[in-house]
Amino acid sequence: MHGQISKTASNSDNFFEPAFFYRSAREGMCDFLAQNFAEPHDGVLLPAFIGWSPNEGSGVFDPVKELGNPFGFYNLNPDLTVELQDLERKLASGDFRILVIIHYFGRTEPALLTISALADKYGVLLVEDLAHGFFSAVGGSEAGSFGHVRLFSLHKMFPFTQGGLITYASPSLVKGQKSTMAELAVNILSYNWTSIAERRRSNFVDITERLKSLPECGSKFELLWPELGSSDVPQTLPVRIAGDSRDDVYRRMNEAGFGMVSLYHTLIEQVRNDFDSMTELSRHIINFPVHQDVLPELLDALVRTFQSHLND
Ligand SMILES: Cc1ncc(COP(=O)(O)O)c(C=O)c1O
Incomplete structure (x- = not known):
């Protein structure tokens, strides 16, 4: 044939x-x-x-x-x-x-x-x-x-x-x-996707481990994404801060040179009135950077600084 x-x-x-x-x-x-x-x-x-x-x-x-x-x-x-x-x-x-x-x-x-x-x-x-x-x-x-x-x-x-x-x-x-x-x-x-993904994943896992070991975990803040799936690659690492200190923590972390973001700190007006729990989350969420430029040797300082501002 x-x-x-x-x-x-x-x-x-x-x-x-x-x-x-x-x-x-x-x-x-x-x-x-x-x-x-x-x-x-x-x-x-x-x-x-x-x-x-x-x-x-x-x-x-x-x-x-x-x-x-x-x-x-x-x-x-x-x-x-x-x-x-x-x-x-x-x-x-x-x-x-x-x-x-x-x-x-x-x-x-x-x-x-x-x-x-x-x-x-x-x-x-x-x-x-x-x-x-x-x-x-x-x-x-x-x-x-x-x-x-x-x-x-x-x-x-x-x-x-x-x-x-x-x-x-x-x-x-x-x-x-x-x-x-x-x-x-x-x-x-022109970029190595595998290496970028590995760096993002390892930064996420290393920050998560450090956060889980803090005595404030579960009381002053909570992990929104406690377990990284085996093939997921994070953009950032989100946590939920209890109380009303999110904006202060955000400001102080950035003043200390740690590029935290809040995704999202303000919701579009079209959802604000109908989804209370989402509006509430937007007032408490803060995200750690895990991107490929974040050097593993800075993670101790990142988490220590976060802990100190949580307790200010
Ligand atoms: C979930 C989500 N979808 C879409 C977009 C839009 O992305 P871009 O800034 O590339 O338009 C953003 C960013 O603003 C986003 O966070």
């Missing part, structure tokens, strides 16, 4: 998942929505923990607002995983055609499989927001494997001032989208 196996691959449709590079994830999300969902009734359902700041705007929510799509929000559990009952209730309303889930801080949403089944059941398109999860998705985690659309914020992961990426599970979602920063493909391939 002849012609059963060709010498090289030539079928350009096999495993084809089109990718587009942008200046930011939100620019890509805007392109996706504008090309696919121009109808005024195409509602977008998002998680209720979305931040806003004067410099950064509101990430994934900006394009939805800009394009005028109707929107709604579903609740999250205290650790920012999806509250499945509320999600299903909102999907069952029939008001939405697009569901956005966020893999917060690069942690793979644990109910991803169930959420994907719910998206199919209610006939909505699943957008996986991997703004924080590029290295989780490319490193073998399930994050990014279920979404019809996956969005990545490359400037949060690489030392770039700009950069976003959208990939589509199917070419049928590509209508007229266009990259605005195609050269990013070269830029991201």
